[in-house]
Amino acid sequence: MNPVRLVLKRHYSRFLSANPERLHFAAHSHHLWPDVTRDAVLACWDDAARLADRKWERVFGEIVPRAQAHAARILDLSRPEQIAFAPNTHELVMRLLSCLDETRPLRILTTDGEFMSFARQAARLEERPRVAVTRVATEPFATFQERFREAAATNDFELVYLSQVFFDSGWAVADLAGIVGAVRNPQALIVVDGYHGFCALPTSLRAIEPRAFYLAGGYKYAQSGEGVCFLHVPSGSSLRPLDTGWFAAFGRLTERPPGGVEYPDDGFRFWGATFDPTALYRFNAVMDWLEREGVTVERIHAHVRALQERFLAGLERRSSRALPVSALVTPRSLERQGHFLTFRIAEAAALARRLEERGVVVDVRGERLRLGFGIYHDEGDVERLLERLGAL
Numbered sequence: 019m020n021p022v023r024l025v026l027k028r029h030y031s032r033f034l035s036a037n038p039e040r041l042h043f044a045a046h047s048h049h050l051w052p053d054v055t056r057d058a059v060l061a062c063w064d065d066a067a068r069l070a071d072r073k074w075e076r077v078f079g080e081i082v083p084r085a086q087a088h089a090a091r092i093l094d095l096s097r098p099e100q101i102a103f104a105p106n107t108h109e110l111v112m113r114l115l116s117c118l119d120e121t122r123p124l125r126i127l128t129t130d131g132e133f134m135s136f137a138r139q140a141a142r143l144e145e146r147p148r149v150a151v152t153r154v155a156t157e158p159f160a161t162f163q164e165r166f167r168e169a170a171a172t173n174d175f176e177l178v179y180l181s182q183v184f185f186d187s188g189w190a191v192a193d194l195a196g197i198v199g200a201v202r203n204p205q206a207l208i209v210v211d212g213y214h215g216f217c218a219l220p221t222s223l224r225a226i227e228p229r230a231f232y233l234a235g236g237y238k239y240a241q242s243g244e245g246v247c248f249l250h251v252p253s254g255s256s257l258r259p260l261d262t263g264w265f266a267a268f269g270r271l272t273e274r275p276p277g278g279v280e281y282p283d284d285g286f287r288f289w290g291a292t293f294d295p296t297a298l299y300r301f302n303a304v305m306d307w308l309e310r311e312g313v314t315v316e317r318i319h320a321h322v323r324a325l326q327e328r329f330l331a332g333l334e335r336r337s338s339r340a341l342p343v344s345a346l347v348t349p350r351s352l353e354r355q356g357h358f359l360t361f362r363i364a365e366a367a368a369l370a371r372r373l374e375e376r377g378v379v380v381d382v383r384g385e386r387l388r389l390g391f392g393i394y395h396d397e398g399d400v401e402r403l404l405e406r407l408g409a410l
Contacts, residue, residue: 092221
């Protein structure tokens with residue numbers, strides 16, 4: 019097998035056959051699920067039927083540790099037990115925010131390119147007199163890292179929050195270690211939103227593992243659907259989230275600590291409460307399948323990059339007026355590109371509707387049209403996309 023070209027379409031037969039005329043180029047938004055996820059859903063149901071009340075012993079004794087190990091392996095983390103799961107990243111963000119002293123001023127450093135899961139919450143917090151939010155512009159990309167490091171080193175922020183890959187452009191931050199190291203306040207919470215990086219870009223967090231939190235989930239490139247998000251918690255963290263669920267005390271439910279609310283010494287201090295474990299079964303099934311197939315994040319990234327290059331070359335060759343390469347938001351070199359391409363065009367919404375009429379799924383953010391590529395795509399899909407674009 020060509021180390022760049024992956025031949026995996028057959029493993030997505032149920033999603034693809036359900037709508038065979040559809041060209042789904044929104045892998046960055048809702049990645050199609052491989053067939054193994056259906057078996058995983060049934061396995062979760064069967065465990066519930068077989069074990070009933072005792073299913074949580076299997077979930078926490080086998081399913082969760084396996085999921086933690088997968089996430090740690092992909093991110094080059096040394097301690098899987100520092101991974102906490104939740105149904106969505108917003109729940110984890112709120113738990114982090116609840117660690118901060120509400121009686122003191124809160125200064126937040128972030129960017130103008132954060133997804134609404136954080137941007138909306140930050141804007142609402144900013145309405146309170148004690149909260150001040152500093153937003154560093156992501157563009158121009160060439161100077162972003164330098165500008166963000168300078169801002170982080172200048173003031174004593176209580177919370178520093180930025181994306182690994184920006185959702186509205188696809189541009190990837192390369193020097194996370196440099197940014198983390200630049201943060202002036204040693205007590206600041208540093209949070210990297212890795213949702214567009216996890217299982218898409220080869221990532222090692224080893225250098226920032228002791229200092230930074232990392233958020234991601236399964237809805238996009240981990241191909242596991244909704245409900246499986248996670249937070250890497252730096253080892254040795256003594257934070258006590260005010261927003262705390264009973265799963266943070268799972269295994270010690272009969273104990274009554276005399277000195278107030280206790281927290282575990284690992285990532286479980288950030289767990290919430292009862293959730294549907296089906297998503298964890300799906301996540302493990304996908305990660306197990308990729309391992310069996312020898313599909314690493316490096317190979318996934320190489321496959322997607324080849325498809326992106328083929329698509330852009332096709333646009334250039336055809337001199338597309340509907341979607342000119344000159345409208346690409348990020349540099350044409352794709353040197354620091356996530357797994358979707360973003361085009362800034364005034365008619366983005368209208369073009370997305372016209373593509374949908376032709377069976378092509380993309381998405382829009384304002385004047386930005388996004389096309390996401392995945393490992394269920396091949397060269398033929400790219401050519402069909404070009405043909406349907408050319409017919410507009």
